[in-house]
Structures are given as structure tokens and as C-alpha cells.
Amino acid sequence: MNIRFQCIIILLLTLVDGEICGQEMLVGFAKKNITPNPPIWLSGYASRTTPATGVVHNLWAKAVYLESSPKEKALIISTDLLGLSREVSQGIVQQLHETYGISQKQVIINSSHTHSGPMIWPALSGIANYSLEDQKAVSTYTLGLIKTIVDLAGESISNKDKMRLSVGHGQVDFAINRRQLAASKLGQVLAGPIDHDVPVIKVEDLKGNVKGILMGYACHNTTVQGDNYLVNGDYAGFAQIDLEKRFPTATAMFLLGCAGDQNPEPRGNILLAEKHGKKLAETVSELIQQKLKPLSNALQYDAQQITLDFKKIEISQFQQEIVGNDVFKQRRAKLMLEAFNKGWNMQHYLYPIQALRIGKEFTIIALAGEVVVDYSLRIKKEFAQHDIFVAGYSQEVMCYIPSKNVLKEGGYEAESSMIYYGWPGPFEDSVEEKIMQGVHLVMKNIGIRPKK
Ligand SMILES: [Zn+2]
Numbered sequence: 001m002n003i004r005f006q007c008i009i010i011l012l013l014t015l016v017d018g019e020i021c022g023q024e025m026l027v028g029f030a031k032k033n034i035t036p037n038p039p040i041w042l043s044g045y046a047s048r049t050t051p052a053t054g055v056v057h058n059l060w061a062k063a064v065y066l067e068s069s070p071k072e073k074a075l076i077i078s079t080d081l082l083g084l085s086r087e088v089s090q091g092i093v094q095q096l097h098e099t100y101g102i103s104q105k106q107v108i109i110n111s112s113h114t115h116s117g118p119m120i121w122p123a124l125s126g127i128a129n130y131s132l133e134d135q136k137a138v139s140t141y142t143l144g145l146i147k148t149i150v151d152l153a154g155e156s157i158s159n160k161d162k163m164r165l166s167v168g169h170g171q172v173d174f175a176i177n178r179r180q181l182a183a184s185k186l187g188q189v190l191a192g193p194i195d196h197d198v199p200v201i202k203v204e205d206l207k208g209n210v211k212g213i214l215m216g217y218a219c220h221n222t223t224v225q226g227d228n229y230l231v232n233g234d235y236a237g238f239a240q241i242d243l244e245k246r247f248p249t250a251t252a253m254f255l256l257g258c259a260g261d262q263n264p265e266p267r268g269n270i271l272l273a274e275k276h277g278k279k280l281a282e283t284v285s286e287l288i289q290q291k292l293k294p295l296s297n298a299l300q301y302d303a304q305q306i307t308l309d310f311k312k313i314e315i316s317q318f319q320q321e322i323v324g325n326d327v328f329k330q331r332r333a334k335l336m337l338e339a340f341n342k343g344w345n346m347q348h349y350l351y352p353i354q355a356l357r358i359g360k361e362f363t364i365i366a367l368a369g370e371v372v373v374d375y376s377l378r379i380k381k382e383f384a385q386h387d388i389f390v391a392g393y394s395q396e397v398m399c400y401i402p403s404k405n406v407l408k409e410g411g412y413e414a415e416s417s418m419i420y421y422g423w424p425g426p427f428e429d430s431v432e433e434k435i436m437q438g439v440h441l442v443m444k445n446i447g448i449r450p451k452k
Contacts, residue, residue: 023359025297026067027203028159029212029251032152034079034145035059035231036118040137043082044115045226046127046328046420051134052118056232056270057241059117061149062253063156064203064212066358072299074106074356075153076214076364078253080233080240083111083370083397085120088146095150100157105303108356108366109149110255111393112236114221116228120145127328127420163203163211166292167362167387170198170283174235174276175219177373178263179411190409194218194262195376198280199389200287201295201362203250210250213243215284216389218257218373223264223273235264238277239284246285256393258367258376260400261413293387295359302445303354306438309428310347315340328419335422346424352395353435355442362387363448365439366394367401372413374403374432379439384451399423404432 035058039051059080067073075096084092089109096102119128121135121142128134173196180192195218203212221234233240236254243252264276313336321333339346354366363386365379371392379390392401399421400413407414407429415426440450 023164023294023296024162024206025165026160027163027165027212028065028156028161029063030152030155030159031060031062031251032148033058034061034081034148036141038231040141041119041128041130041134042116042229042231043119043127044222047226048128048229050229052231053229054231056230057237059114059231059233059237060240061152062251063152064214064251064253065153065156065160066299067160068297068299073102074299074301075102075108075156076253076255076356077107077109077149077153078255079109079111079149080114080237081111081117081120082113082115083120083393084109084395085122086396086398087122088120088142089396091146092149095146096153099150100154102153105301105354108354108364108391108394110366110391111397112221112233112254112256113259113370113393113397114232114234114237116224116230116232116234118231162206164206165295165358166202167295168200168202168287168290168292170200170287171196172198172217172280172283174264174279175217175259175262176265177261178220179261179406179409179413181263181265182411191405193373193377195257195373198283200284200292201358202288202292210247210288213247213250213252213284213288214255215239215252215280216255216257216391217280218259218376219262219264220259221256223267223276224270225268228270230270232270232273234273235276235280238274239280242278242281243284246281247288255364255389255391258371258373258390258392260370260372260392260402261406262373293361295361298357298359300357300446301355302442303352304438304442305350305352306434308349308351308431308434310349310424311426311428313346313424332419332422336424349398351435351438353438353442354394355446357446357448363446365390365442367392367435368395369393369398370400370413372401372403372406374405375401375435378436382450383443383448386448401435402427402431404429407431
């Protein structure tokens with residue numbers, strides 16, 4: 001080979017290398033064990049009558065810190081928990097700001113919604129009939145959790161190093177539309193949408209070691225049911241454990257999608273949770289071993305709050321319910337009458353919506369609450385030119401977020417779940433359009449336009 005030709009090849013390699021350098025980002029991972037010590041009440045099923053009696057495997061809070069420039073930084077935190085209350089989520093965000101100068105817009109905190117994790121005060125505390133002693137255990141755990149997650153974030157920042165990110169998608173099919181299943185048992189037909197997408201972000205160091213895996217899926221972590229009293233992370237917990245065995249240098253994180261009306265099938269015991277987890281891990285593992293779409297070195301983020309309205313409250317309804325026979329309606333009525341007597345406005349909810357664009361190529365929309373799958377499908381359709389994952393269960397989990405269609409159909413996710421969550425009643429029909437307007441606003445603010 002003549003000298004001139006060799007020089008051209010070296011120049012080309014340098015250019016290619018230069019382009020790869022443009023894809024490097026500072027990334028740090030950290031994980032902390034957040035397994036509670038039984039006895040503590042587990043959250044998610046109103047049928048439980050005692051605190052937890054043991055542990056199947058540990059629960060984890062995990063963080064990935066991303067920094068594309070000294071000014072552009074973001075944190076994604078995953079937790080093997082049912083969901084955070086606003087008090088806990090805002091407590092974490094406030095301390096992250098005070099300690100590390102990271103603002104609310106830069107932090108996404110997602111919960112896997114395992115129904116075999118500890119109760120987080122005061123979210124859903126109305127489902128348990130627990131003693132003062134039990135309540136103290138939950139409060140102590142909750143306070144410790146805030147500190148643990150703030151420390152976790154600090155560790156992920158300290159661990160930052162040059163990494164390359166890439167993204168791909170797989171599919172697993174154990175999620176079913178549980179509303180459709182419930183209706184079919186009654187001889188009714190409901191729409192029954194599903195979303196089997198499994199987005200995967202691979203994070204590698206410059207030597208090609210897999211340092212982190214972020215995966216998403218839209219399916220309730222409810223393979224085990226209310227007869228289970230053992231702490232575990234359900235299928236998402238098993239999937240993370242499996243992946244960290246397959247890729248020992250990696251931290252595997254799970255982000256729950258719009259799973260409000262999605263259940264695993266079959267379900268009923270811990271072996272099935274392990275089976276679903278393995279299926280998810282296998283799909284993710286196959287992707288990790290492939291070359292995925294590189295993400296460039298850039299971060300954009302935005303967060304907005306919108307006002308959602310509940311249907312008009314008739315206080316006489318709660319005056320009747322408080323003397324009725326239904327203990328859950330009694331507890332909700334007590335909350336509502338207290339709020340009414342204090343002059344609090346229970347007609348509205350300030351609802352957080354976030355977007356995090358990683359590189360130019362991939363965006364996570366993070367919505368609060370138990371968001372039904374219609375939102376994921378609609379957002380991906382309206383922004384069809386862009387690669388998107390819609391996470392539900394982000395920041396706080398205060399109730400279900402039904403779509404217009406789910407509200408029209410009625411049932412648990414539209415109405416009766418509000419009793420357990422302690423809210424006055426169903427949302428107004430405007431809920432979906434208001435959330436979509438908020439999504440369009442955060443997308444516009446990070447430079448993403450809808451499909452024409
Ligand atoms: Zn749920």
C-alpha cells in the first residue's frame with residue numbers, strides 16, 4: 001500500500017473516531033438496597049390483613065446520571081416500589097437541588113409498582129387497617145428512603161465516566177389488557193389495547209463493557225397477588241436480577257410504562273413472576289448483544305404541571321358514605337369531609353408531565369400516576385417520526401389516569417380505584433386532552449414536533 005493511501009485511511013479512521021467521540025457522554029450508575037425489614041405492611045392489595053412475613057429477594061433503588069456538558073445533566077432513578085407519594089417525591093427533588101444543584105426538570109423518578117414492596121407513607125395508606133406501631137414502621141422506612149435516594153444520586157454523580165449510549169426495541173407478550181379480560185368474563189366486549197414494546201438503552205464504557213441497561217415495559221407488577229406476604233420486586237425484580245447475572249459489569253434498571261390497565265398473564269404465584277422476568281431479561285439480553293442505534297451527546301428536558309379536574313363533588317355523598325357499611329368508602333369519606341371542613345380545594349390536581357431527550361434520537365416522556373396504555377399508543381402515534389418511550393408511574397403515583405375511552409367504559413381504573421386512593425371521584429372527561437396538551441408542550445420545548 002502506498003504512503004498516500006495509508007494516510008487517507010488513517011484520516012478516515014480519525015474522522016470515524018471523531019464522530020464516535022461526539023457520541024460519548026459522562027454517565028454514572030449507582031444502586032442501593034431498599035429492602036424493608038419485615039414486619040412491615042406491603043402495599044397494593046386491599047385484601048392483605050397482616051404485615052410482610054419474609055423476603056424473596058432484595059428491592060433496589062438505582063440511578064443513572066447523564067451529563068452531556070457542564071450545564072446539561074439529568075438523573076433517572078428507578079425503584080422497586082409501588083409508587084412514591086408527592087411528599088416523598090418532592091422531598092427527594094428538593095434535596096437533590098439543594099445538594100447537587102439538579103432541578104426538578106432534570107430528574108425522573110420511576111416506580112416499578114411491585115405489589116410486594118413496602119407501603120410508602122401516606123400513599124394508599126387507606127387500604128390497610130394498621131396499628132400505630134405498624135404506621136410508625138412505615139413512616140420510619142419512608143424517611144430513610146428519601147435519604148437513601150438522595151445519597152444514591154450522589155454516588156451516581158461520583159461514578160461518572162465516559163460512556164457510549166445506544167437504543168433498540170424488542171417485544172414481550174405477557175402483558176394483557178385486564179379490563180378486556182374482566183369484561184369478557186361478564187360477556188362484554190371492550191377495546192383492550194396493549195403495548196408490548198420493550199425499549200432498551202445500552203450503556204458501554206470505552207472498552208465496550210456493558211455498564212448499564214435501561215429497559216421499559218407496560219405491564220403491572222402484579223404476578224403475585226394479595227395472598228403473598230413476602231417482599232419481592234415481581235417480574236421486574238426478577239428481570240433486573242437475571243440481567244445483572246448475565247452482564248456482571250452492568251446495573252440493570254427497569255422503568256414501568258403506561259401499565260394502568262395491563263396485567264401479566266398468567267399470574268398467581270412467585271414462579272410465574274420469575275418466568276415473566278426471565279422472558280423479559282432474555283429479550284433484553286438479545287438486544288444488548290446486538291449493535292443498536294447510537295445516541296449522540298446531547299440532553300434536553302422540560303417539566304410542566306397542568307391542572308386536572310375531578311367531576312363535581314357532592315359533599316352529601318360523603319356524609320352518607322361515612323355512616324355506610326363499606327370500610328374503604330368510610331375512610332375516603334373521612335378524608336373528604338376533613339378536607340371540606342378545612343376549606344381545602346379537592347376539585348383539582350396539579351399533574352406533573354416531563355420529557356427527557358437523550359441525544360437527538362430518543363425521548364422518555366414521564367407521566368405521573370397509573371397511566372392507562374391509551375396514552376402510550378396515542379403519544380407514539382402523534383410523534384411517529386420520533387423514537388419514544390412513555391413511562392407512567394413517574395414522580396408520584398396518586399391514582400389511576402384513565403383515558404377518555406376508559407372513562408366512558410367506566411369500571412375500576414375509571415372510578416372505583418379512586419376510593420382506595422382517597423380522591424373524590426372520577427376525573428372530568430377533559431383529562432386526556434389536557435394531558436395531551438401538556439405532552440405537546442414539553443415536546444415542543446425540547447424541539448420535537450408532532451407528525452403532520
Ligand atoms: Zn396499579
